Amino acid sequence: MSASLFQSDSPLRIGTRASKLARWQSDWVAAELKKHGHAAEIVEISTQGDTQQSGSVASLGLQGVFTKEIQSALLAGEVDIAVHSLKDLPTETIAGLRLAAVPRRANPADALVSSAGRLSELPAGAKIGTGSTRRQAQLLAARHDLNVVGIRGNVDTRLRKLDDGEYDAIVLAAAGLTRLGWKDRITELLNPPTMLPAPGQGALGLECRADDEGVIAALSLLDHEETHRATTAERTMLAVLDGGCSAPIAAWGRLEMDDDEQPQLKLDGLVASLDGTEVLRASTSGRPGQAEELGRIAAEQLLDLGAADIIRDARVSD
Numbered sequence: 283m284s285a286s287l288f289q290s291d292s293p294l295r296i297g298t299r300a301s302k303l304a305r306w307q308s309d310w311v312a313a314e315l316k317k318h319g320h321a322a323e324i325v326e327i328s329t330q331g332d333t334q335q336s337g338s339v340a341s342l343g344l345q346g347v348f349t350k351e352i353q354s355a356l357l358a359g360e361v362d363i364a365v366h367s368l369k370d371l372p373t374e375t376i377a378g379l380r381l382a383a384v385p386r387r388a389n390p391a392d393a394l395v396s397s398a399g400r401l402s403e404l405p406a407g408a409k410i411g412t413g414s415t416r417r418q419a420q421l422l423a424a425r426h427d428l429n430v431v432g433i434r435g436n437v438d439t440r441l442r443k444l445d446d447g448e449y450d451a452i453v454l455a456a457a458g459l460t461r462l463g464w465k466d467r468i469t470e471l472l473n474p475p476t477m478l479p480a481p482g483q484g485a486l487g488l489e490c491r492a493d494d495e496g497v498i499a500a501l502s503l504l505d506h507e508e509t510h511r512a513t514t515a516e517r518t519m520l521a522v523l524d525g526g527c528s529a530p531i532a533a534w535g536r537l538e539m540d541d542d543e544q545p546q547l548k549l550d551g552l553v554a555s556l557d558g559t560e561v562l563r564a565s566t567s568g569r570p571g572q573a574e575e576l577g578r579i580a581a582e583q584l585l586d587l588g589a590a591d592i593i594r595d596a597r598v599s600d
């Protein structure tokens with residue numbers, strides 16, 4: 283614990299992507315640390331996902347296009363904390379790093395932003411922009427008559443493309459829109475079961491070096507046990523399915539009270555074909571401490587239904 287003796291002298295260095303959303307998130311982490319008496323400073327790091335402008339994110343191929351460079355800086359001792367959007371953080375563990383905290387998540391739902399009405403009101407053939415196979419599959423499962431097309435860029439860029447008339451609607455995470463001040467642009471929240479979110483959506487993942495006891499202690503102050511457990515269930519399901527970051531896989535974990543007022547951790551999972559014609563669903567619940575087990579159970583349910591074939595067929599081949 284000796285590192286914590288020096289906490290007031292040396293500000294904790296927070297590594298982040300430079301996007302507006304990433305900056306909002308890392309500024310939030312810095313402010314929370316400060317509330318707990320830890321000074322922090324922001325270090326911007328450019329990632330492959332930021333610099334490659336053409337092609338889909340999925341076509342970049344490698345896992346963690348938004349996270350690898352920040353993790354490298356963490357391992358190299360250039361920063362002390364990595365702030366990730368948890369849904370962008372690959373599930374594989376990296377030797378020497380620890381996911382030390384998952385703060386309270388925002389609404390995990392996706393949001394439709396549209397110039398043509400709610401999902402049920404969109405005209406046949408309406409052009410919907412999304413780069414996510416998970417969103418594409420669920421949109422087409424709900425409305426097979428939609429024209430789902432790819433879109434690139436950060437949240438502001440996507441809104442501008444919508445406003446320029448390139449699309450009739452786009453789908454973005456409600457959390458990102460809200461953090462950037464665009465909550466009033468949301469036409470409709472797309473809730474389960476119509477649209478299950480990505481594992482980890484709406485939550486941050488705070489990583490540090492596995493042996494950095496002082497930082498681990500500081501980050502533990504920002505951890506939200508319920509969110510950590512829910513997202514652990516979601517991410518365990520994803521890891522067991524081994525689909526990578528671009529597979530049409532969705533998961534939604536949350537605590538609910540049972541009839542005896544006891545908290546239950548519930549997990550819904552989904553795997554769908556890209557055209558939305560095949561949708562596999564899993565659902566399980568248990569004690570809050572069983573997050574990993576619930577994730578494995580949901581994954582097994584999906585595999586028993588044939589998820590492996592659907593995930594293989596959905597692998598991007600461009």
Ligand SMILES: NCc1[nH]cc(CCC(=O)O)c1CC(=O)O
Binds near residue numbers: 482
């Ligand atoms: N893949 C990009 C990304 N990573 C995290 C968010 C939103 C915030 C969050 O889910 O935590 C977004 C944008 C989006 O999906 O609309």
